[in-house]
Amino acid sequence: MGEGSGAVRVGLIGTKFMGRAHSNAWLKVGRFFDLPRAVEMHAVCGRDKIETPAFAQKWGWRHALTDWRAMIADGEIDLIDVGTPNDVHAEQSIAALEAGKHVACEKPLAGTLADARAMRDAARKSRKCRTFVWFNYRRCPAVALAQRIVASGRLGRIYHVRAAYLQEWGGPDTPLVWRFKGDVAGSGAHGDLNAHIIDMARFITGDEITEVVGAIEETFITHRMIPEGAGAAIKGSADRGAAKPQAGKGRKGRSTVDDAVLFLARFKGGAVASFEATRLATGNKNRNTIEINGERGAIRFDFERMNELMYYDATGEAATRGWTTIMCTDAANHPYAAAWWPDAHVLGYEHGFVNMAADIIRMIAGGQPEVPMPDFEDAFRTQCVLEAAIVSARQRRPVEVREFK
């Protein structure tokens, strides 16, 4: 392992929504980026003995496995890509690290703080292995540009961060798929969506959240229809990414995750912040937004218009000052844009994953990512904020993030 010169051989665990997103990333990355090492789609691992080989063939994975431990034991593999539900991230990632593999794990780092801490500790111990967490939104060109702008000091002192990740798919008609089961998913909107915006806020500001001042955790829909073929669904094979499972005839089960978590926080550098994640924000499909106001400028981002960054430069000429909508597709000037198409031939959701795959390969080859990459250490900090928010909501008190370190 290390900074070898042959192809980086990847083994992916997971064949659902994230399995597809990662497979697509590994398929495309070498076609669009000039990389220091090639990528070999070595093996994919899924639970289903029929579906997994079909998945492997479709996407071009050389080998199909149903035992992830066998994959980790495969000496040919350099990088284990963990694209499974949150409850198995720790077991798989730690085993991979112990086997001397680099690990790229889906976000959030884990379903529980204990798992996340164990993962961080394993990463600390394994000095020669690199860890990566798929916070894909960092690698939307617009978000990466926001990070560069803030890092350059252009916003000056940061006053406010306003982050919200609003979805609407969790209405009362949505059945009890695995994402509503606390034992599998760890949490609901919180781990799924707040994880993203906490990471984005930390990434763009370069600052750390020190305290959750207050929080609300809410489950509006406490009982949901059990889907037909419920066993599978509850065990995790159904996914909102797929066609919605039909609700069964009358049997309902209890949702054991939050539908929404809101919290207020303070950053070390003095900024105040609000965060909201919800699956019941009717009208909002995938509105992952962040606004940051500083002394000398501000930025706004909305993933539903992911190619655009809004930037306000408070230092310019007063008569023409305003919010500038930057189309972040300029090869010469915007992160990742040179790999893709001519100006304003816009990108989509999947491109964040491909951009991240490129940075993973660059880093494994000893190079630098285009913008900072979260490892397990970094993602553990996000996990601590998630935990502080839940404790704050449940204990009805302000909670310092360092309690969990």
Next chain:
Amino acid sequence: MGEGSGAVRVGLIGTKFMGRAHSNAWLKVGRFFDLPRAVEMHAVCGRDKIETPAFAQKWGWRHALTDWRAMIADGEIDLIDVGTPNDVHAEQSIAALEAGKHVACEKPLAGTLADARAMRDAARKSRKCRTFVWFNYRRCPAVALAQRIVASGRLGRIYHVRAAYLQEWGGPDTPLVWRFKGDVAGSGAHGDLNAHIIDMARFITGDEITEVVGAIEETFITHRMIPEGAGAAIKGSADRGAAKPQAGKGRKGRSTVDDAVLFLARFKGGAVASFEATRLATGNKNRNTIEINGERGAIRFDFERMNELMYYDATGEAATRGWTTIMCTDAANHPYAAAWWPDAHVLGYEHGFVNMAADIIRMIAGGQPEVPMPDFEDAFRTQCVLEAAIVSARQRRPVEVREFK
């Protein structure tokens, strides 16, 4: 008094930003609305012996006074319009009620909860006098339409309210005008801006906030330059509406108000909510926004595009479902629109005041307002939420709103 048939004779106290806004409303209301009673701009009262008569002449007020008690004693006046800083609302309004006048008071109801409670009590006692509070944004046609949509039940169960009033004028270069003095203004962004969005949220949802779960109060700029002619400024005659006073040569004073207050809350009907008011949201001029997500639909409003209401109908045909931008200028179908211009000959900030003036006159004449009007009783509930948020921020605990009733 009561539902007389002659002109309603108005006496206005205040000649600054709100003095102008109200004068303009009284000047225009009879020209655009068909009212059951005429309006007479009877008298205006200001502190300055030279400026006040000039103001009266400019706007067409018959009489100019410098003693507000004399105005209240004037038997000719039917309605006292209180357009002064928050610290004198109570004294003036209560005196007017005791003199048997209707009272229309600027928002927030008062600078302190005690003042607000006294005002509510005075209003309760004075059965024949009507009270009104200038929460002007209720009477933007788009906000009024939002209220009608929600009241009709179209959004179904309300899940979330997201309200923010973002301004940027309070940066470090802004001098220590009266709005930064706690003894005059009562609070900073909180009373000035959160008052508006709490009222809007209560108005549109028709629901009451029961608890503040957590809150942050922050003063980012603790010391500000004392303006030249500082005495006047500190006493309240300077105004952000006017040209900014020049900062003096080096003397600074302490700002004793918040620059920003954020809080999380719960509504009686089960909705969760976030509120943020700030004067330091760089890039945002006057972004008074609210978003409400319900089971069957959602609305969004941003005052910077005040003629537009965004509405999402989740019950319609799936293929063409989305956010509809309603230009709220249709005479036959939108609140207040018939009084003004043809379709999409858009309105501005001042029109909310004129619309409110029309409703005040209608109500004094025994009729109904176009949409519900806040009286002192109603505005006191908003004040209780303001108080709960501040107590929550300072005592670092959840606070029930009924503590203050």
Next chain:
Amino acid sequence: MGEGSGAVRVGLIGTKFMGRAHSNAWLKVGRFFDLPRAVEMHAVCGRDKIETPAFAQKWGWRHALTDWRAMIADGEIDLIDVGTPNDVHAEQSIAALEAGKHVACEKPLAGTLADARAMRDAARKSRKCRTFVWFNYRRCPAVALAQRIVASGRLGRIYHVRAAYLQEWGGPDTPLVWRFKGDVAGSGAHGDLNAHIIDMARFITGDEITEVVGAIEETFITHRMIPEGAGAAIKGSADRGAAKPQAGKGRKGRSTVDDAVLFLARFKGGAVASFEATRLATGNKNRNTIEINGERGAIRFDFERMNELMYYDATGEAATRGWTTIMCTDAANHPYAAAWWPDAHVLGYEHGFVNMAADIIRMIAGGQPEVPMPDFEDAFRTQCVLEAAIVSARQRRPVEVREFK
């Protein structure tokens, strides 16, 4: 007459949509602007013997007349404001000029080119009288700012002008009001709407249209229901500004105006241009838009968001370049903004008229307007472009504008 120092005494002809808009402007102008001379709303003239005095009383006009010749003969009046249908502009304006009055005439200058030419000639002859044409959109702060930006040279060489004025009210259910009668209105969308965007394009670019290369004139709805009380409607007293007259029971009459006129043109400076005016652009309430692309920058404006100007500076830093949405409400930096409210307390349609009234008074007092003001000479050039477009459409050939000089 001339630059006297007393109040400017205004006599207004017209009491319909424009009568109201102008009355409101004269009512407000002295309250918001510091003017070199006061304004006296001296007399208003309408055809209806009952409605006119009521109108005068409502708006504060001292005298009500039904004979416009009597008004022009009134030696007290300094300025005749012509707010009547297009077919009487010439007669009234020329008479007023001959009586030594300043004249402010509604746009378009006239219903026919012959009328317009006679008006221009009368203005040339009457050296001491000033003429003004109510192209109100020039005085939206955003449009005025656009003019300043272009005049400063910031766009460099102009390549393209794209102007469209899109309305939707002229569908098949709209009855045969005066605006559909060629003998009264002169034309349909063309004179009503293209007049505005031709003027805006000339104003902002500071350049002249030299040729209409091709044009389409279209009447989609050739027959319309004759409204009840049809006589009045056909004679011009009904107005789309008022509630729509009910269509009668089955009787239809012929529409003798265009519903839409599109044309392509060339500017003297080399720019190419497209123009479209229509009353059948379903979905568009009052979308008066212009886009101008130059070598070093570009601007975009849409009246439905009239407080915003979009500006693209192609000379700035590449990484943060984009369209900047300028909220044109900054007292210190934007045209006309100082007269009104604090930042982003947005303006509406009517404010363009008030801003124009201020400039009229300043110019009568010998001063300068905030941005260039169209007189009859200038408006005649717009009329020549209107004519060239119609000739081009009807004769199916390119038409040079100078044919009509």
Next chain:
Amino acid sequence: MGEGSGAVRVGLIGTKFMGRAHSNAWLKVGRFFDLPRAVEMHAVCGRDKIETPAFAQKWGWRHALTDWRAMIADGEIDLIDVGTPNDVHAEQSIAALEAGKHVACEKPLAGTLADARAMRDAARKSRKCRTFVWFNYRRCPAVALAQRIVASGRLGRIYHVRAAYLQEWGGPDTPLVWRFKGDVAGSGAHGDLNAHIIDMARFITGDEITEVVGAIEETFITHRMIPEGAGAAIKGSADRGAAKPQAGKGRKGRSTVDDAVLFLARFKGGAVASFEATRLATGNKNRNTIEINGERGAIRFDFERMNELMYYDATGEAATRGWTTIMCTDAANHPYAAAWWPDAHVLGYEHGFVNMAADIIRMIAGGQPEVPMPDFEDAFRTQCVLEAAIVSARQRRPVEVREFK
């Protein structure tokens, strides 16, 4: 050939911008769509003996050729994909048809009308071969949805079409690459961009353009710097998709194509229309827009926000009527969406090509495309409109499209 059941073997000619876009489409299509036949990336053909094999290896093409005639002679290939400059479309496509291959040709159909006619005639003759033209924008989900809405009759009678394709990359600093050479490119913005919007307008309305009423053809920048390595550039190997070639030291050559073409047109069904294509619309990166106004509704599309379709339903309830922004990512309800990601996990430019590749395979297998597909017959009609516009511009007269049939 025909509706065989094995893999469809594709041979691609072209390795530049379109070569990449098509390769990506063939690479992805089988991974995301359930297709009736597999796709085999059989061979790619380019001129460069070193680059072509590298390109083949990168994208997974089995064979690399430098002689396109050899590729056409290859009996293994089912479909020839022509991704070359416009001047060779005819020769390559006709040869492929004569060899019994299906042909998918880049747009515009050809660089000259004569070429296009020959291609159409060859397609007519070759009954068993299918032809396809890569008008990729038809297969943006939002554009496809627009087509469905209009085809369903929801807009009623169509009054107006307003189409513009605005780019900005053709400023005076852009060197003389092949796109500015008339003998290679056929035309400038006209064939490149107007081709797209003519096709989109025909596609969405389902109507045909019968007459060009007037047109402007303009070359603003007549002389451009000859790039270093100019031979290649002039012969066509340089591309705006790649990094811009550096301008040489002072030598300039003549641009022999238009920078912008505007024209006005009439549709058979009575609609009027405007079209504009330009490479000098500063500020506009890739603003491919269309607006269609009908009696009962309207649509708007802007490719820079390609996931959104704006729809106005004029038949709905008046109070809540407005422009609805439809996020066209709903698997169950929007064209092509089921193949991709969950709701509002937005798509990019490249996905239009993948969607088209899916439809090509479906059609070769005897099935139906998701929305109508242009063949050479259909694309020839677009070419006739292009020709009519140029003739109109040069002869300064209205031109009927049927002149060219």
